[in-house]
Amino acid sequence: xxxxxxxxxxxxxxxxxxxxxxxxxxxxxxxxxxxxxxxxxxxxxxxxxxxxxxxxxxxxxxxxxxxxxxxxxxxxxxxxxxxxxxxxxxxxxxxxxxxxx
Numbered sequence: 001x002x003x004x005x006x007x008x009x010x011x012x013x014x015x016x017x018x019x020x021x022x023x024x025x026x027x028x029x030x031x032x033x034x035x036x037x038x039x040x041x042x043x044x045x046x047x048x049x050x051x052x053x054x055x056x057x058x059x060x061x062x063x064x065x066x067x068x069x070x071x072x073x074x075x076x077x078x079x080x081x082x083x084x085x086x087x088x089x090x091x092x093x094x095x096x097x098x099x100x101x
Contacts, residue, residue: 010047017043024056032059036067038080049087061093069100 010018017040024032035041041064048057064084069077077097084094 013047014040014043016040017047020044021047021053021056025053032056035063038064038067038073038076041067042080042083045090045093046083046087049089061090061096064093065096065100 016037020031020035020040021044041060044060045057045064047053048060064080067073067077081094081097084090084097
């Protein structure tokens with residue numbers, strides 16, 4: 001009965017991030033390939049960090065660092081840096097983003 005009481009808490013995360021991450025972990029990479037939203041990608045990293053999921057961390061980190069910066073996503077990039085800076089394991093990604101300014 002304890003197995004049924006162990007719930008994964010997903011509140012506080014972007015719903016799209018949750019869906020794409022778990023689909024990727026289930027073997028479906030197409031949605032992951034098409035994500036270019038800082039907020040969604042950062043929430044995926046937050047989920048990975050919280051639940052100790054290692055497999056997609058490098059892929060997601062690289063996607064974050066390869067998004068082209070422009071006026072329409074600048075605010076989202078800054079929010080991503082603030083969120084990443086709070087996670088010790090992800091400070092390297094935060095530093096890479098900051099170096100692009």
